[in-house]
Amino acid sequence: MNSDYWWDEESPAESATAAERRDHWRDYLQRRQGSVGLAFSAREAGSDFGWKTLAQAAGDLQIVRFSSGSVHYRRTARDAQGDGDDGYRVLVPVRGEFKLGQGDQAEIVGPGKVAFIRWDLPLVMRQDEPLESLIMTVPRRLVNGDLADNAPLALDARRPLLPMLVNQINQLHANHRMWNAHDFRVAYRSTLSLLDGLLDRTEALPEQRYAFVAARARETMEGLADDLRLTPDAVAQMCGVSRRTLYTALTKTDGVTPAVLLRDIRLERACERLSYPGAIEIGRIAEAAGYSSVRRFSSAFQRRFELTPQQMRERLLG
Known part of the structure; x- marks a missing residue:
């Protein structure tokens, strides 16, 4: 499997017949998601069924934004066993809604709701109107399997973590042109940590919620400080x-404001750069830390570490 980051857009040719568009959609789903049976109403079967997608992935980490005409999906036990995919899918509708059934659960999911599907079990999804949605692949190894296997089909919309999760998935998709493989994986795994929090339905105290937001903020700053x-x-x-x-x-x-925490993380990153062989110019390190002048950078650095950048470099390099 290609571990590099990539993205692409796909849709049937304008000259394709309705039957060709349906066949192409079936082939696309097989390639990107796995085996899924499709059924079309008599009205839809005779029309120009259309669809388009934008997929982005690095290895088995994948998000697809798709839109399509009405269609009904069925994934059988044979499909699930044949694919050997024991992971999950998160569906975030953008426009339209679908009726979803798996096991003894059934939900109607539209904008404002998020569906969570086990991909190793049979499921049915009925889409009676045009739909636009994001679908995120969730490898089993990256979430708590015990929690995920017992999760509700629709994640709890009352939890403040849900809009955080939706926002993060949207950010992953909106920046599809900008990611490299490393940054995409970091952001993707960070998103899955939010999902893990949602899957844990233990009632959290307000202090615990604040702790989660603080940890999430620190992780975001450390990952994107540059x-x-x-x-x-x-x-x-x-x-x-x-x-x-x-x-x-x-x-x-943490007893620290967001601005101070972000500043300190960047100064710590600058301190690391001072230890690199080759003696990177202090002006370049200052610029990378967000300072417009070496003087301002040196003053902030000395307040933080009680040494000037040059003194710190001499200490680190011996």
Whole structure:
């Protein structure tokens, strides 16, 4: 399996017949998701069934945004066993809704809801109208399998983690042109940590919720600190919370404001760069840390570490 990051768009040719469009959709699903049976209403079978997709992936980490005309899906036990995929799928409708059934559960899922599907079990999905949705592949090894196997078919919309999860999936997709394999995996796994939190239905105390937001914010800052466009407001948006909630979570949990934490993470990254062989110019290190001048960088660095950048370099390099 290709481990490099890639993305592509796909849709049937304009000259394709309705039958060819349906066959192409069936082939596409087989390649991207696995074996799924399709059925079309008499009305849809005689029309120009259409679809289009934008897929992005690195290895088995994949998000597909798709839109299609009405269609009914059925995944049998034989399909599931034949594919050998014991993971899960997260579906985030953008427009339209679908009726979903798996085991003894049934849900109608539309915008504002998120479906969670076991891919190793039979399922039916009835889509009676045009639908646009994101579908995220969730490898079993990256989530708590015990929690995932007992998860509800529709994740709890009352949990504040749900909009955080949806926001993060949307961010992964919206930036599809910008990712490289490493950054995509980091962001993807961070998103799955949110999913793990949602799958755990143990009632959390407010302090625990703040701790989770604080940990999520720190993880986001550490992963994206080198992007100087990252601000506390952007971190709050990526975490799916308000700026006030982010401030409260970090000050309660870590005793530090978002701006100070982001500054300190960048200064710690600058300290690491001072130890690199080859003596990177301090001006370049200052710029990478978000400082417009070496003087301002040196002052902030000395307040943080009680040494100037040059003194720290001499200590680190012996």
